[in-house]
Amino acid sequence: MNSKGNIFNIQHFSIYDGPGVRTTVFFKGCNLRCKWCHNPESISPKNQIEFYSDRCIGCGACFKACPNGVHVLDDKQMHMINRAKCIGCLACADVCFANAITAVGKYVDADYVFASIMEDYLYYSNSKGGVTFSGGECMLQIEFLYEILKRCREKGIHTAVDTAGNVPWSSFERILPLTDLFLYDIKAADPALHKLLTGAENVRILNNLERLSASGKQILVRIPFVPECNDGQIPGIAGILKSLNISRVEVMPYHKLGDNKYTALGMDNELKAVEVPTEAMMDRAVEILVSEGLNAVKT
Ligand code: SF4
Ligand code: SF4
Incomplete structure (x- = not known):
């Protein structure tokens, strides 16, 4: 097995x-x-993501990669994560070359x-x-x-x-x-x-x-x-x-x-x-x- x-x-x-x-x-x-x-x-x-905002360079790659619209900008243009919608596919971690998102x-x-x-x-x-x-x-x-x-x-x-x-x-x-x-x-x-x-x-x-x-x-x-x-x-x-x-x-x-x-x-x-x-x-x-x-x- x-x-x-x-x-x-x-x-x-x-x-x-x-x-x-x-x-x-x-x-x-x-x-x-x-x-x-x-x-x-x-x-x-389940799979999760960790988000380290201090490392984010604002490239926007995760916004495009996420199939569920988890990554959003708030009214102050800050990067927010709507975790309730996350399905743990880890696609955003794969494209974050700044290492601001890590897969767990x-x-x-x-x-x-x-x-x-x-x-x-x-x-x-x-x-x-x-x-x-x-x-x-x-x-x-x-x-x-x-x-x-x-x-x-x-x-x-x-x-x-x-x-x-x-x-x-x-x-x-x-x-x-x-x-x-x-x-x-x-x-x-x-x-x-x-x-x-x-x-x-x-x-x-x-x-x-x-x-x-x-x-x-x-x-x-x-x-x-x-x-x-x-x-x-x-x-x-x-x-x-x-x-x-x-x-x-x-x-x-x-x-x-x-x-x-x-x-x-x-x-x-x-x-x-x-x-x-x-x-x-x-x-x-x-x-x-x-x-x-x-x-x-x-x-
Ligand atoms: S991919 Fe990484 S660096 Fe780019 S916006 Fe998303 S969290 Fe920030
Ligand atoms: S793990 Fe998948 S569903 Fe969750 S935020 Fe990243 S890309 Fe979106």
């Missing part, structure tokens, strides 16, 4: 998504809406992704690295993910799946034999707060984590640490994790690197005014986790 899926990036030589040097494949589409998401381009499962999303097949992974093959064995599948939520495109994982397993490549865990357990079962490591995001212990912050309750996420732990698979839990959102949740999370089989916990500081993407995608950024955490706040979070016997670090 060579099924297709939608990805928005393949990052080579990544050192943040698991052990060693890795290739990270970013799948498009997510079923959570975390207020702090630094990859807002990953949320929609690409439907590709498993062979295409695997060929890109194989470009880095030599680096994996030298660094004890491998491939990480991320997103968005890569497990929402489970058959596409399965097929790429299968190709990696045939070549003996180490595989990691980065997930928020909000998928049916049957999806985990599908890929368990082909996955070496799970990078598992935990965002809050309290179900009501989790729903408020991410749009979904955490019952299924925590049940899946428990079952994954029982399976004996290696699990690295990642906690995004976001002031004014989930910074009070660390003791509760520690209480959940301490009885599970978790090899490592990473506390990741909220950052603002994704802020300009919200503007480029025409999306609201609810946390615009929230500051990044201090080192002291991060250290305290790690201390709490370590005091419960967890192998925790900040990143």
Whole structure:
């Protein structure tokens, strides 16, 4: 089988998504809406455009290329984008040589992704690295993910799946034999707060984590640490994790690197005014986790 899926990036030589040097494949589409998401381009499962107005030279090519009249001038002759009419054909991005419009999303097949992974093959064995599948939520495109994982397993490549865990357990079962490591995001212990912050309750996420732990698979839990959102949740999370089989916990500081993407995608950024955490706040979070016997670090 060579099924297709939608990805928005393949990052080579990544050192943040698991052990060693890795290739990270970013799948498009997510079923959570975390207020702090630094990859807002990953949320929609469909193709999108980002528009960086400061790069636009006003050549007008996109106006002509768009079949739906999405690009218009407002009454002040400013370039506006009527996103409700956009069908994601990406024709405007193809003709924008100023790079003011960039395409987000690409439907590709498993062979295409695997060929890109194989470009880095030599680096994996030298660094004890491998491939990480991320997103968005890569497990929402489970058959596409399965097929790429299968190709990696045939070549003996180490595989990691980065997930928020909000998928049916049957999806985990599908890929368990082909996955070496799970990078598992935990965002809050309290179900009501989790729903408020991410749009979904955490019952299924925590049940899946428990079952994954029982399976004996290696699990690295990642906690995004976001002031004014989930910074009070660390003791509760520690209480959940301490009885599970978790090899490592990473506390990741909220950052603002994704802020300009919200503007480029025409999306609201609810946390615009929230500051990044201090080192002291991060250290305290790690201390709490370590005091419960967890192998925790900040990143
Ligand atoms: S094609 Fe690019 S540079 Fe030209 S008007 Fe459109 S956005 Fe601006
Ligand atoms: S992606 Fe297609 S429909 Fe959307 S603005 Fe560009 S050309 Fe128009």
